[in-house]
Every structure is written in C-alpha cells, then in structure tokens.
Amino acid sequence: MKYDWILFDADETLFHFDALKGMQLMFSRKGIDFTEQDFAHYQTVNKPLWVDYQNGDITAADLKHIRFKQWAEKLNTTTSELNSAFLDAMAEICTLLPGAKELMDAINGQAKMGIITNGFVDLQAIRLERTGMTDYFDHVIISEEVGIAKPDVGIFHHALDKMGMPCKTRVLMVGDNPHSDILGGINVGIDTCWLNVDNHPQIDGISPSYTVTSLNELQSILIA
Known part of the structure; x- marks a missing residue:
C-alpha cells in the first residue's frame, strides 16, 4: 500500500451524524415534540458556532453552552445536562x-x-x-x-x-x-x-x- x-x-x-434524529430522541425523553422547525432554528445558532470553533474563535465549552442556552432557559435546566442528553442520544442512534x-x-x-x-x-x-x-x-x-x-x-x-x-x-x-x-x-x-x-x-x-x-x-x- x-x-x-x-x-x-x-x-x-x-x-x-443525524443531529435531527438525535435531538428528537433527546427531547422525546423530556416529553417534548421537537419539530423540524425547532431544528431549523437550532441550526441558525449551532452552525455559525462550529465555524467559529474551527476558526479558533471560541472553545468547545463555549460551543456546547451557547447552542443549548435558549433550550436550557426554556426547560429550566443546564446547558451541560442538555449536551450530555444529546450526546447520549447520538451514541444510541449511531450507525x-x-x-x-x-x-x-x-x-x-x-x-x-x-x-x-x-x-x-x-x-x-x-x-x-x-x-x-x-x-x-x-x-x-x-x-x-x-x-x-x-x-x-x-x-x-x-x-x-x-x-x-x-x-x-x-x-x-x-x-x-x-x-x-x-x-x-x-x-x-x-x-x-x-x-x-x-x-x-x-x-x-x-x-x-x-x-x-x-x-x-x-x-x-x-x-x-
């Protein structure tokens, strides 16, 4: 070779990496119907964060925190808890x-x-x-x-x-x-x-x- x-x-x-499917699984466990519209809104926050991360403008911790900030406030939980739940869901549906x-x-x-x-x-x-x-x-x-x-x-x-x-x-x-x-x-x-x-x-x-x-x-x- x-x-x-x-x-x-x-x-x-x-x-x-089917993020929509992962989010839907995570939120269904919290009794929430996470729609494609919800996902589209999430991506308006998430996608630019990944660009900033790749450019070295923000850290991994910043990315994890900011992308779930709105949902954490809405559900009265922490961004850390939501990140863990999301990554658990992604591991579960992984192919x-x-x-x-x-x-x-x-x-x-x-x-x-x-x-x-x-x-x-x-x-x-x-x-x-x-x-x-x-x-x-x-x-x-x-x-x-x-x-x-x-x-x-x-x-x-x-x-x-x-x-x-x-x-x-x-x-x-x-x-x-x-x-x-x-x-x-x-x-x-x-x-x-x-x-x-x-x-x-x-x-x-x-x-x-x-x-x-x-x-x-x-x-x-x-x-x-």
Missing part, C-alpha cells in the same frame, strides 16, 4: 456509513489508522465501541482534548507526533469537510481524500489528492 497511515474524520466520514467496516477490514494489517475529529470526547469511545470499530484505530485525536480544532495545523502536528512522526508522503487524511479535513491536511503537507458523497462542486483553492463519492471507491484506490 502507498500509505503507512490513514487518518479519518469521524462524523459523516465513518459515522452517520456506520456504507462501506466503513469493509474498508477497515481491508486496510487492517496493511496500514495503521487514526481518527482526527472536531467532535466531542463524550461521544467518541462509546460510538467506536458500539459499532465494533475500537480496535482498528491506534490513535483517536479529539479537538476538545487537544484544545485546537481542524483545520488548524496544530491538531495535525499533534497527531503526527503521537504517530511517531511518520514520513508525511506516507500519510493520507480522509474526510467529508473540504475546509476542516482537506485544507487542514493540505496545509500540514499530507495527501488528502475528499469523501464527496453528494457530488458538491470543488472549492477554489482546495485541491484534494483524491475525490471519491463512497468509501467503497476509496477502498478500490487504496487496495489497488
């Missing part, structure tokens, strides 16, 4: 993307694997365990722990250090987000693969080494 290390993003690269398990099995023994995610600590271990994926990964690098989020090269340098500073030409970053995953990988000097399931147009100035529309397609490139 061309690579000694394959690094993966987590959400929408290995795992489905793998098509081809993820097959890809892991194909790469296992051929190259080492790691995860670099901007997601939160609470969700990662339980999700890997529930999907039977824990043993495939040598390292799981989580922005909340490191204190730096993708695309900042700092989190990639942290990962490379943990990996024993492998030759960068032998490392591939795979992810669905052109800004955090692909640009981050390019900036640190490693090859990148954009998982572009919905065939979005390529973004000017961001040129991945590979673009695939499925994990099966990536498998056929890697195990050629």
Whole structure:
C-alpha cells in the first residue's frame, strides 16, 4: 500500500451524524415534540458556532453552552445536562456509513489508522465501541482534548507526533469537510481524500489528492 497511515474524520466520514434524529430522541425523553422547525432554528445558532470553533474563535465549552442556552432557559435546566442528553442520544442512534467496516477490514494489517475529529470526547469511545470499530484505530485525536480544532495545523502536528512522526508522503487524511479535513491536511503537507458523497462542486483553492463519492471507491484506490 502507498500509505503507512490513514487518518479519518469521524462524523459523516465513518459515522452517520443525524443531529435531527438525535435531538428528537433527546427531547422525546423530556416529553417534548421537537419539530423540524425547532431544528431549523437550532441550526441558525449551532452552525455559525462550529465555524467559529474551527476558526479558533471560541472553545468547545463555549460551543456546547451557547447552542443549548435558549433550550436550557426554556426547560429550566443546564446547558451541560442538555449536551450530555444529546450526546447520549447520538451514541444510541449511531450507525456506520456504507462501506466503513469493509474498508477497515481491508486496510487492517496493511496500514495503521487514526481518527482526527472536531467532535466531542463524550461521544467518541462509546460510538467506536458500539459499532465494533475500537480496535482498528491506534490513535483517536479529539479537538476538545487537544484544545485546537481542524483545520488548524496544530491538531495535525499533534497527531503526527503521537504517530511517531511518520514520513508525511506516507500519510493520507480522509474526510467529508473540504475546509476542516482537506485544507487542514493540505496545509500540514499530507495527501488528502475528499469523501464527496453528494457530488458538491470543488472549492477554489482546495485541491484534494483524491475525490471519491463512497468509501467503497476509496477502498478500490487504496487496495489497488
């Protein structure tokens, strides 16, 4: 194989992240019918926060607090309680993307694997365990722990250090987000693969080494 290390993003690269379904499950447990309209309103707050987080303008703690502030006030609870309940629900409904398990099995023994995610600590271990994926990964690098989020090269340098500073030409970053995953990988000097399931147009100035529309397609490139 061309690579000694394959690094993966987590959400929408290995795992489905159906936030609406997770919110509906969480709120149903509180006796609330959480509608698509409620979700749309939540996303007007949540989405810009993730951009700020990736840009290093706010911390993971800020993001967790602000996104649930209105609901915490409405339900007379804490943002911390709502975050925990949401992540519990997301862990419960977690499923793998098509081809993820097959890809892991194909790469296992051929190259080492790691995860670099901007997601939160609470969700990662339980999700890997529930999907039977824990043993495939040598390292799981989580922005909340490191204190730096993708695309900042700092989190990639942290990962490379943990990996024993492998030759960068032998490392591939795979992810669905052109800004955090692909640009981050390019900036640190490693090859990148954009998982572009919905065939979005390529973004000017961001040129991945590979673009695939499925994990099966990536498998056929890697195990050629």
